[in-house]
Amino acid sequence: MKRLFLLAGVLMLTGGLSTMNAEVIYVTENGVGDGMSWNSAAPLADALSWAAKGDEIYVAKGTYTGSFALKVAATVYGNCEGTETEPPTYTSAEGLETFLKGDGKRVVLLDGGAAIYGFDISGGDASEETTGVARGGGLYINSGGGVAKYCRIHDNKAIDGTKRLLEGNRIPQRGVGGGAYVWNGRLENCIVENNIATTDPWLKEDNSVWSMGVGGGVCLESSGDPGDAVVVNCIIRNNCTTPDDDESSYYHQGGGIAIKSGYLINSLIVGNKVNGSNNNQNVGGGVCTTEKEAYIINCTAYDNHVKGLGGGFGFQSQNADGMRAVISNCIAWGNTCRDDDYGTGNANIRFGNAQTDGELPNRVTINVVCVPENTVSASAITSDPMFVDAANGNFRLAEGSPCIDAGDDPAIEGYDTDLDGNARIFGAAVDLGPYEVNDGSAIETAETNGGEIVRVQYYTMQGIEVTSPSVSGLYIVKKTYDTKKVVVEKDFISVK
Numbered sequence: 001m002k003r004l005f006l007l008a009g010v011l012m013l014t015g016g017l018s019t020m021n022a023e024v025i026y027v028t029e030n031g032v033g034d035g036m037s038w039n040s041a042a043p044l045a046d047a048l049s050w051a052a053k054g055d056e057i058y059v060a061k062g063t064y065t066g067s068f069a070l071k072v073a074a075t076v077y078g079n080c081e082g083t084e085t086e087p088p089t090y091t092s093a094e095g096l097e098t099f100l101k102g103d104g105k106r107v108v109l110l111d112g113g114a115a116i117y118g119f120d121i122s123g124g125d126a127s128e129e130t131t132g133v134a135r136g137g138g139l140y141i142n143s144g145g146g147v148a149k150y151c152r153i154h155d156n157k158a159i160d161g162t163k164r165l166l167e168g169n170r171i172p173q174r175g176v177g178g179g180a181y182v183w184n185g186r187l188e189n190c191i192v193e194n195n196i197a198t199t200d201p202w203l204k205e206d207n208s209v210w211s212m213g214v215g216g217g218v219c220l221e222s223s224g225d226p227g228d229a230v231v232v233n234c235i236i237r238n239n240c241t242t243p244d245d246d247e248s249s250y251y252h253q254g255g256g257i258a259i260k261s262g263y264l265i266n267s268l269i270v271g272n273k274v275n276g277s278n279n280n281q282n283v284g285g286g287v288c289t290t291e292k293e294a295y296i297i298n299c300t301a302y303d304n305h306v307k308g309l310g311g312g313f314g315f316q317s318q319n320a321d322g323m324r325a326v327i328s329n330c331i332a333w334g335n336t337c338r339d340d341d342y343g344t345g346n347a348n349i350r351f352g353n354a355q356t357d358g359e360l361p362n363r364v365t366i367n368v369v370c371v372p373e374n375t376v377s378a379s380a381i382t383s384d385p386m387f388v389d390a391a392n393g394n395f396r397l398a399e400g401s402p403c404i405d406a407g408d409d410p411a412i413e414g415y416d417t418d419l420d421g422n423a424r425i426f427g428a429a430v431d432l433g434p435y436e437v438n439d440g441s442a443i444e445t446a447e448t449n450g451g452e453i454v455r456v457q458y459y460t461m462q463g464i465e466v467t468s469p470s471v472s473g474l475y476i477v478k479k480t481y482d483t484k485k486v487v488v489e490k491d492f493i494s495v496k
Contacts (some may be wrong), residue, residue, distance in 0.1 A: 029062030073113035136181030172211030177219030213241030215258035229262030282308025310350030311335030
């Protein structure tokens, strides 16, 4: 597609000569150019509309307000300094300085295999979207294998109940995925916090009622293979389905994340809530599985709450006859549920029983877990997991924890690093939860094994030499021996 610009009074024809052949489009906060260099940087919305499959978009630090869509398999890199000639390297979703802020609509829509890295996404409202109505206030991945990595997604809402929107059956429109709705896509190394599925009561003539909230932080869904929808190495904290309790509400599911179908792996789920009224179908203060196949692997749920059942991990039973869920290598500790007799044993993991939950016990497989209640599983570890400092947000395992080397290795197969980026597996077996205790260093190993090493050189995966790795991750290690022999290996370097 050709593009027209009026620059300095001269009409310029671009597009067929620039982005159709270009590999990179450059964007700055005040850009007005064709995006072919940092000196002629483009506006973000224009760059997204021009991008073709395989293109890269470099976005400088700054604040970008609006609703942004990328519908092709291009990759957008945020947090750029404005001088880059190569994609930036990301190590965390904390401290990002490229801000995408909503203006009454959803902030980001990804489709067609699009990918984004390094953005702070906030202020979105999906109430009146035409694609995925009331789904993903901050981010909507609309099938096609879209990916978001190293992003912070916060303070968004799926629906504003005061707008009085109705579903086809004339009940209030439900809010699904306050922060992000991921359909056949992937969230990786992201922080999802302070999002709300539905923000206000939907007012009726005779009373007020909360519309249904599904996934305060995230709603995850696959249309086929559950492996097509993945949340991995993420922190999901302080999200909720509704901000307050109310004595008249529809049921809610998954204060932190609701999984219709997919995988939740190596993630920390902390301080999320399902509010509303006391209701047995309010399920999963931290995590709820709702419809099809869900796998929860090496996660920790702590200090989540539900006004129903399953403060940490919950499994929906109503209208979920085809639901199958597996939970492995997880820790559920310090979570709470509704305060009555029915909730006994359900505070951390809703295990289900034939009297109240029908076939639920036959549809949920609970493998190795650490949980206080001995009713959850005969093989459960019921001793204190011994977090390093839970009060200050450190959920790594302290020395002597019963969760060290206690997990099921096959469950985590294919995922070689933990939430810190350290290698799995260290020791006799995988540890429970998202963090692997690693008492050694690959740097020390490289320097001591294999004879007399006279020189060790380290390179990033982009081929840039570093004096010594400063963050944990994969590096190319070049070892030179006194025999002139040179060995080049790709190693995971753990830096404490």
